Amino acid sequence: MCALVDSWLQGLKTAPILYSQRLLLRPICVGDVAHIQKCINDRRVSDNLSYTPHPYTMEMAEIWTRNVDKGMGQGTCCYWTICDGKTNNFIGSMGVSLYREQENCELHYWVSADEWNKGYCTEASKRTIVHVFEDLNMHRAQVTHREHNVASRNVIEKCGFVLEGKSRESLKRFEKFENVIMYGLLQDEYLALKAKGIY
Numbered sequence: 001m002c003a004l005v006d007s008w009l010q011g012l013k014t015a016p017i018l019y020s021q022r023l024l025l026r027p028i029c030v031g032d033v034a035h036i037q038k039c040i041n042d043r044r045v046s047d048n049l050s051y052t053p054h055p056y057t058m059e060m061a062e063i064w065t066r067n068v069d070k071g072m073g074q075g076t077c078c079y080w081t082i083c084d085g086k087t088n089n090f091i092g093s094m095g096v097s098l099y100r101e102q103e104n105c106e107l108h109y110w111v112s113a114d115e116w117n118k119g120y121c122t123e124a125s126k127r128t129i130v131h132v133f134e135d136l137n138m139h140r141a142q143v144t145h146r147e148h149n150v151a152s153r154n155v156i157e158k159c160g161f162v163l164e165g166k167s168r169e170s171l172k173r174f175e176k177f178e179n180v181i182m183y184g185l186l187q188d189e190y191l192a193l194k195a196k197g198i199y
C-alpha cells in the first residue's frame with residue numbers, strides 16, 4: 001500500500017469527513033504537504049502561529065504531517081484539511097488535540113492568507129466543535145491565541161468560547177515574551193448556544 005493511501009486510512013480512524021455549508025474537512029494526509037509548506041512559509045501566517053520556524057521547509061512540513069498522522073492513528077489528535085466544498089481547493093488546516101481521559105480537547109487552526117476574512121475559519125471551527133461535542137461527547141473544548149492576534153480572537157468569540165484568562169508572557173516567540181489568552185467552552189454551554197441558533 002502506498003504511503004499516501006496508508007496515511008489516509010490512518011486519518012480516517014479518528015477524523016471522519018465533515019461537511020459544512022461551503023466547506024469539506026477531510027483527514028489530513030501526506031498529499032497535503034506541499035500546500036502546508038507553502039501556506040506556513042508565508043510570514044502572514046507563520047508570524048501569528050506559536051511555534052513554527054521561518055523559513056518553513058518541505059522537510060519540516062513532511063515531518064509535521066507524519067507526526068500528526070501518527071497521532072491520529074493513536075487517537076491523540078484529529079487533523080483535517082479544510083477544502084472548498086465545491087472545488088476541493090486547499091484552504092487551510094483544522095486540528096484538535098484530544099485529552100480523552102479528561103474529555104477535553106484543544107483547537108488549532110490556520111488558513112491560507114489568500115483566503116482570509118471569508119468566514120472560513122469560523123465555519124470550520126464551528127463544524128469541528130459540533131463534532132467534538134456531539135460525536136466525540138467531549139465535556140470541554142479549549143483554545144488560545146497570542147494577545148495581538150485579533151483575527152483568531154474574532155473567530156473564538158464568534159464560536160461562543162468563554163474568556164478564561166491571560167497567561168502572562170508564557171510564550172517566547174522570535175525572542176519576545178508574549179501573553180497568551182485562554183478560552184473554554186463546556187458541553188452544556190455549547191448546547192445552550194445551539195438552542196439559541198448559534199450552532
Ligand SMILES: CC(C)(COP(=O)(O)OP(=O)(O)OC[C@H]1O[C@@H](n2cnc3c(N)ncnc32)[C@H](O)[C@@H]1OP(=O)(O)O)[C@@H](O)C(=O)NCCC(=O)NCCS
Nearest residue numbers: 045048110111116117118119120121122145150151152154
Ligand atoms: C486566524 C485565522 C485562522 C482566521 O481565519 P479566517 O478564515 O480569516 O477567519 P474568519 O474569516 O472566519 O474570521 C476572521 C475575523 O477576524 C476579523 N479580522 C481579521 N483580521 C483582523 C484585524 N487585523 N483586525 C480586526 N479584525 C480582523 C475578520 O474581519 C473576521 O471577523 P468578521 O467575520 O466579524 O468580519 C487566519 O487569520 C490565520 O490563519 N492566521 C494565521 C494563523 C493563526 O493565527 N492561527 C491561529 C493561531 S491561535
